[in-house]
Amino acid sequence: MVRFAVIGTNWITESFIEAAKNIDGFALTAVYSRTEDRANQFARKFNVENIYTNLQELASSNQFDAVYIASPNSFHASQAILMMENGKHVLCEKPLASNTAEVKEMVQCAKDHHVVLMEALKTTLLPNFLTIKEHLHKIGTVRRYVASYCQYSSRYDRYKQGEVLNAFNPVFSNGSLMDIGVYAVYPLVVLFGEPHSINGQCYMLESGVDGQGSLLLQYDEMDAVITYSKITNSYIPSEIQGENGSIIIDKIHTPEKVTIKYKDGSEEDITVKQDQHSMYYEAKEFIYLVQNKAFESTVNSHKSSIITATILEKARRQMGVIYPADK
Incomplete structure (x- = not known):
């Protein structure tokens, strides 16, 4: 126990x-x-x-x-x-x-x-993220990762009325990239590792955090395009594009339906059943590590967390989103 x-x-x-x-x-x-x-x-x-x-x-x-x-x-x-x-x-x-x-x-x-x-970070331990990893080879050489997570925050209405809650307060190291964008960045890191260049831009709120933004990340043979927002909604899926086909992901933060569309026009549904609450799988992984004295997850590893933090910080600094904790 x-x-x-x-x-x-x-x-x-x-x-x-x-x-x-x-x-x-x-x-x-x-x-x-x-x-x-x-x-x-x-x-x-x-x-x-x-x-x-x-x-x-x-x-x-x-x-x-x-x-x-x-x-x-x-x-x-x-x-x-x-x-x-x-x-x-x-x-x-x-x-x-x-x-x-x-x-x-x-x-x-x-x-x-x-x-x-x-x-x-729940995404990378979910059954339908694991199925992406399992079938990734089918689309051939990967050329692009496109992820979108835009979710209008109820706190933004109060922000526009003059009340700055934690979600939009730089004192608490918050903002759109840290709260929402991370869900698109972390899966990228788990799948493809560390990019060699990072470019970020955002719409800056007067409170000093980003309301929304975009990242362009470059790898040796592919690039990644990430869009995120706490001040708009988006309904488009995310996608991993390969030379032989593309993997379509309904929601990058909590994938529930995953399809491969091949260049010959055929499709393959690789969705797997998820029986549990989306946070169940991260808790199960952690408890397994404690019980087995493993100390570090092979999925949500220390290395993945460090790379993700590096991407977030480099992008923030380019955007001018600086926290008291950074100084």
């Missing part, structure tokens, strides 16, 4: 718990929140006895083995490092940290303390 604590009492944490509770070996035993009222409210909902409002006390607790971190991005590194220094395994929401330096520090801490550190 892997006993979990959670840092963050928002909807994503609730989704994680709902997904993970169906996994043998998962137990929720501790809740952290900055306020006692919120901690108690959340703990009652999930029948948890141990609540904490002090991070040091949480880190020193013997009531849990691993922690799921879903706090604002700017807190990820410091909270994860504190937990790992106290021997706790860490599953941390995407993006893993504010910048590359923080990610590297987290990875080194995990190695020094012999604990699991994994970025909670």
